[in-house]
Amino acid sequence: MDDQGFACAGIRPLSHGPAPQKQRWYRGKPIVSILLLAGIILGCLFCNAFIPKDPTYMDLFHYDEAPGREFLFGTDAMGRDIFSIVWYGGRLSLLIGFSATAISTAIAVVFGAVSGLAPRWLDAVLMRLTEILLSVPNLLIIILIQAILGKPNVLSISFAIGITSWTGIAKIVRTEVRQMRSSEYVLAARCMGGGFFHILWRHLMPNFISSIMFMVVMNVRNAIAAESTLSFMGIGLPWEVISWGSMLSLSEKALLSGSWWMILIPGLFLVVTLLCVTNIGNWLRKQTNCRQSNL
Amino acid sequence: MIRREFLYYGKKLLVFAASILVLSIVVFYVARLAPGDPLVSYYSDRVEKMSPEERAWAEEKLGLSDPIHVQYVRWLSGALHGDFGISFKYKADVLEVIRGRLVNTLLLGGTGVILIFGLALLLGILCAWFEDRWLDRIICKAGTIISCIPEFWLSLVAILIFAVWLRVLPSSGAYSAGKSHDIADRIIHLILPMSIVVVEHLWYYAYMIRNKILEEVRADYVLLAKSKGMSRRKIMFRHCLRNVMPSYLSIMAISVPHILGGTYIVETVFSYPGIGALSYESARYQDYHLLMLLCILTGAVVILCNLLAQVINERIDPRIRANEAAEMLEVKQIG
Numbered sequence: 001m002d003d004q005g006f007a008c009a010g011i012r013p014l015s016h017g018p019a020p021q022k023q024r025w026y027r028g029k030p031i032v033s034i035l036l037l038a039g040i041i042l043g044c045l046f047c048n049a050f051i052p053k054d055p056t057y058m059d060l061f062h063y064d065e066a067p068g069r070e071f072l073f074g075t076d077a078m079g080r081d082i083f084s085i086v087w088y089g090g091r092l093s094l095l096i097g098f099s100a101t102a103i104s105t106a107i108a109v110v111f112g113a114v115s116g117l118a119p120r121w122l123d124a125v126l127m128r129l130t131e132i133l134l135s136v137p138n139l140l141i142i143i144l145i146q147a148i149l150g151k152p153n154v155l156s157i158s159f160a161i162g163i164t165s166w167t168g169i170a171k172i173v174r175t176e177v178r179q180m181r182s183s184e185y186v187l188a189a190r191c192m193g194g195g196f197f198h199i200l201w202r203h204l205m206p207n208f209i210s211s212i213m214f215m216v217v218m219n220v221r222n223a224i225a226a227e228s229t230l231s232f233m234g235i236g237l238p239w240e241v242i243s244w245g246s247m248l249s250l251s252e253k254a255l256l257s258g259s260w261w262m263i264l265i266p267g268l269f270l271v272v273t274l275l276c277v278t279n280i281g282n283w284l285r286k287q288t289n290c291r292q293s294n295l
Numbered sequence: 296m297i298r299r300e301f302l303y304y305g306k307k308l309l310v311f312a313a314s315i316l317v318l319s320i321v322v323f324y325v326a327r328l329a330p331g332d333p334l335v336s337y338y339s340d341r342v343e344k345m346s347p348e349e350r351a352w353a354e355e356k357l358g359l360s361d362p363i364h365v366q367y368v369r370w371l372s373g374a375l376h377g378d379f380g381i382s383f384k385y386k387a388d389v390l391e392v393i394r395g396r397l398v399n400t401l402l403l404g405g406t407g408v409i410l411i412f413g414l415a416l417l418l419g420i421l422c423a424w425f426e427d428r429w430l431d432r433i434i435c436k437a438g439t440i441i442s443c444i445p446e447f448w449l450s451l452v453a454i455l456i457f458a459v460w461l462r463v464l465p466s467s468g469a470y471s472a473g474k475s476h477d478i479a480d481r482i483i484h485l486i487l488p489m490s491i492v493v494v495e496h497l498w499y500y501a502y503m504i505r506n507k508i509l510e511e512v513r514a515d516y517v518l519l520a521k522s523k524g525m526s527r528r529k530i531m532f533r534h535c536l537r538n539v540m541p542s543y544l545s546i547m548a549i550s551v552p553h554i555l556g557g558t559y560i561v562e563t564v565f566s567y568p569g570i571g572a573l574s575y576e577s578a579r580y581q582d583y584h585l586l587m588l589l590c591i592l593t594g595a596v597v598i599l600c601n602l603l604a605q606v607i608n609e610r611i612d613p614r615i616r617a618n619e620a621a622e623m624l625e626v627k628q629i630g
Contacts, residue, residue, distance in 0.1 A: 131601065132318050132594070139559055140590065143578040144325055225445045232447050233563055233575070251451055255466070258459055267448045274443040282439075 033279035040273055044090035053081035055088035055242055067261050074261040077253050078239075082261060085242050086269055092243035093224055093270070096158050100223035103162030105169060105216055112173025113200045117181055127174070130167045138164045138226075143235055157236055161226045169215045176208035217281035221274050228270055244270045307602050318594040319374075319587065323367050326578075326586055370587065380584030384576070389588045393570070400562070400569035403485065404555040407492040411554060412547055415497055419504025424531065426509060438498035446557060450491050450564040457487060467566040488558075488565045496554055504543060511535040541611040545604035552597040 043050075052072075053059075063079035065071055073082035115126040133141075142160045149156040180186060180203075189199050224244075230236030231245025239246045247266040254262035345353070359366070373380060385392045418434065425431045441449075458466035464487050470480050511517075512535055520530045559571030566572070570589060577585040 128314065131598070132314055132321070134597065138556070140574060140578050140586075143575070147579075148328075221443070229445055229447050229560060233560070235579075248448065248451070255451070255454055255459060260455055263448075263451050263455055267452070270448065271444050274445070275440060278439065278443050 028283075030276075030279040030283045033276040036272060037276035037280070040090060040269070040276075041094060043087055044094060047084075047087035047091070051081075051084040051087055053084045055080065055084045056240075057081075064257060064259055066259070073265045074259070076247065076262050077250055077257075077259075080242075082247075082265055085247060086244070086266055089242040089244050089247055089266070090269065090273075092154060092237065092241065093227055093245065094273075096154055096161070096227045096243070097220045097224035099154070099158040100161040100165070100226075101216060101219045103158060104166040104219055104223075105212075107162065108166035108169035108212075109173055109200070109205070111166065112170040113177050113196075113204060115170070116174040116177025117196075123174070127171075130170065134167055142230065146235055152235070152237060153241075154237070157227060157230065158223075161223050161230075165219055165222055165226070169212050169219070172212055172215060173208055176211060177204055180204060180207055214281050214285040217277060217284055221277040221281065224270070224277070225274060307606065311598055311602060314598045315591065315595060318598075319371070319591055320367065322587060322590040322594075323370065323583075324363060326581070326583055327363050327366070370584075374591075379588045382577075382585040383582045384580060384585070389585050392585060393573070393588065393592075396569050396573055399567065400555070400558060400571065402481075403488055403492065403562070403567065403569060404558045406485075407489055407496075407558065408547075408551055408554050410489070410493050411496050411500060414493065415500035415504055416543070418497065418501035419508060420531070420536070422501065422505040423508035423512070431505075435502075438502060441494060442498045444495075446491065446495050446560045447564050449495060450488075450561055453487055453491060454564075468568070484567075488561045488567055491561050492554065492558055496550075496557060500543075500547070500550070503546065504539065507539045507542065508535055511538050541607060544611070545607045548600045548604035548607060551600045552593065555593070555596065 057080065059075065059079035059081070061079070062071065062075050064077055065075045067074040067082075071081050071083065073086065075081055076085075111126070111130075115123050118126065141164050145160040145163065146152055146156065149159065186199060186203055189203055194202075227236055227243065228245030228248060231243060232248045232251075234249060236249075237243050237246045239249050244266045248263065248270075251263045254260075361369075370380065379389045381387060382389045382392045422431045422434050454466045457464045465484050466487070468484060470477065470484055508531075512531075516534065517530055520534060525533075558569065559574070561567070562569040562571035563575065570592075573585070574589040574593075576582065577589060
């Protein structure tokens with residue numbers, strides 16, 4: 001049909017506007033955060049290649065020294081070079097962040113799935129239990145777990161943080177599983193004798209993974225923050241095991257002597273990391289369009 | 296009708312009591328099963344020099360030698376009569392130990408909650424009013440950054456700036472020595488910890504308000520009110536805000552314990568004599584009776600606030616109850 005025909009039918013011909021702009025691949029992605037985070041992670045992983053001093057060596061002639069040419073970020077009260085230990089210590093902080101998240105996610109997925117698939121009364125009991133767990137201050141649970149597990153190390157701290165931070169994810173998993181539990185493919189898998197973990201892994205997990213992804217990323221952030229808080233308060237890693245938190249645990253002394261670099265520099269590393277992870281998490285949330293939790 | 300009301304609140308009360316009971320059992324068992332020597336907190340270093348007989352006598356005297364369930368029943372019957380036992384460390388009735396500090400924590404946490412409640416509302420409305428303009432964007436960015444900063448580090452930086460560099464505010468304690476009744480002195484000591492508590496939590500709630508209002512202003516009734524000729528301000532405050540309030544109230548009720556928990560860390564950094572430092576000590580040094588009372592107290596606040604949120608929701612906004620009923624119906628049909 002020609003233009004005349006369109007005009008008769010009351011449809012205007014397409015006007016030739018400017019061609020749609022080519023979308024840049026990085027639009028809307030948190031590129032700065034990803035780059036910064038990648039930089040920090042790589043720098044921590046391969047810190048041995050570029051740090052000038054041995055991070056555990058205590059230089060008794062140069063303790064409490066302000067940032068200068070020899071000590072880029074200064075030295076702490078034990079005479080350790082802050083530039084070296086900030087990279088070196090990041091390893092443990094990040095490791096704890098990731099392993100604690102792995103633990104909490106595993107607990108949350110299993111617990112949420114059990115609660116979602118269980119009969120209504122059991123579900124109510126389980127949910128009530130999580131509420132009770134939430135009502136004990138996290139700090140107390142962590143102290144108790146630390147007391148049971150003995151001298152704090154990376155594993156015990158990851159465990160303690162992981163075991164106190166799974167409830168949020170578990171609630172989302174439960175809601176999602178509740179919606180899926182009576183769909184045909186789950187019923188079919190059940191009829192064919194699929195076990196709990198088989199159904200969870202093959203059928204349920206692929207469906208809810210995108211809606212918990214954002215929470216998982218946020219859990220990494222919370223775990224890193226929790227580690228630093230615990231170490232700062234003296235229930236996490238001891239000061240001789242270097243992490244961002246244990247570096248900050250010396251800051252009480254630093255306050256007295258006014259050595260700002262001991263407080264600000266490790267803290268800035270910590271905050272930048274947390275900010276990058278948060279930005280990535282927020283982007284993921286928008287991406288999956290998962291409804292923001294109201295709690 | 297009155298009967299139904301009675302049943303409704305009776306049920307809530309029952310849930311509350313059951314939760315507290317379960318909580319007390321869990322805490323009691325976990326605390327006793329955790330390794331560590333409770334005698335150390337009572338006799339401090341002298342424990343190491345004790346002979347086995349003396350130890351047995353001391354345990355007998357403190358009631359630690361019986362099986363755990365016997366101890367629990369004894370504790371429970373005492374607690375129901377208002378006797379929560381003595382603190383091993385302070386060697387005084389735990390209620391006495393807690394009393395003075397509870398006031399301090401309530402002063403910090405309670406005022407903090409009220410400030411957060413009001414300021415978050417204001418900030419949220421402000422952001423929603425100027426949606427996507429520069430003011431909104433700046434506040435959003437700043438909020439995201441501040442909410443990322445761990446509480447203890449923010450406190451440290453605040454101490455560094457205001458107490459060490461500028462020397463305008465005190466860095467620790469709740470009052471200067473010998474001035475525990477001087478109100479002005481107390482307020483000066485409260486400024487730093489209070490602002491940390493408020494700043495740290497503010498954005499979370501303000502952002503929630505902002506999003507809820509933005510959802511609300513896209514509803515059809517706003518269009519109707521506008522076509523009637525209502526002013527923007529009137530629509531916002533008369534209609535949108537009113538719809539947002541119930542969920543905000545219930546969320547705030549749930550978040551009270553969260554904010555109180557946040558004061559624990561701030562209390563430790565500022566060495567503010569409150570509940571936080573006390574519960575940390577009691578858990579570390581196996582001061583069982585003190586630990587129990589603190590856990591029950593915080594647990595009671597949490598559960599009470601949760602129930603309060605439920606009641607607010609169900610009373611002010613009955614749709615939530617209707618939804619639940621619908622869900623139940625659905626489940627019944629499927630099952």
